[in-house]
């Protein structure tokens with residue numbers, strides 16, 4: 270059974286169709302990289318999966334449960350409102366621009382999800398945050414504020430924060446696009462080691478290293494549709 274199944278996902282912004290009837294199945298452990306020109310709907314598709322966007326048509330099924338769907342009246346509904354929170358806990362998302370809380374320490378940022386969403390105790394949340402910061406190699410930055418970090422370090426904190434929720438799927442939306450070139454490598458390596466551990470992931474990126482070195486499948490998106498799909502070998506003619 271696929272971890273995630275999308276059928277006919279469609280999203281309009283006024284008279285613009287940003288995502289146009291996307292079908293996709295993601296198997297557990299699979300690493301998918303979506304590439305394509307700016308404005309082709311990649312980010313909107315990721316945001317739809319995480320229910321950050323209300324889709325206009327289609328269904329989203331996660332672990333066999335339908336979490337988003339459209340009625341004949343054309344409006345997306347959820348079976349139960351708490352499904353949104355449940356789903357967001359299972360799907361971690363990392364954005365281009367980090368979105369860390371500036372008034373909280375690094376540790377506080379990573380503890381926030383377990384504390385407020387998962388209602389863990391302070392001690393449990395702290396232990397999870399400590400473990401996740403170790404995983405991204407930032408144990409020594411626990412007590413500093415995000416403003417003192419490099420872009421690469423901020424993004425690794427954002428990854429640790431998403432991982433603290435113990436997600437089954439990670440969505441990365443241009444995780445390295447806001448970084449100075451010399452900082453791309455450390456974030457790439459962090460995501461690569463997560464991939465090696467078996468995390469299921471969907472990565473939208475302009476950095477072809479992800480498609481070449483990490484993907485099981487590469488999808489080329491343009492004008493809201495998937496135009497081509499294949500292995501990295503097929504895309505890059507690797508011998």
Ligand code: ADP
Pocket residue numbers: 282285287305306307308309310311312313314
């Ligand atoms: P990509 O991630 O491939 O660059 P996006 O999903 O960000 O593409 O955008 C797809 C299209 O939808 C673009 O034309 C973009 O301008 C438009 N779009 C995205 N978000 C909104 C929004 N909130 N309101 C109106 N148009 C939007």
Ligand code: ADP
Pocket residue numbers: 312364365366367442443
């Ligand atoms: P991030 O990089 O953190 O994903 P962005 O800087 O790409 O965030 O901004 C994305 C936000 O801007 C989203 O809320 C998206 O819906 C909105 N957006 C993107 N394109 C447009 C557009 N053409 N008109 C209005 N809002 C847009």
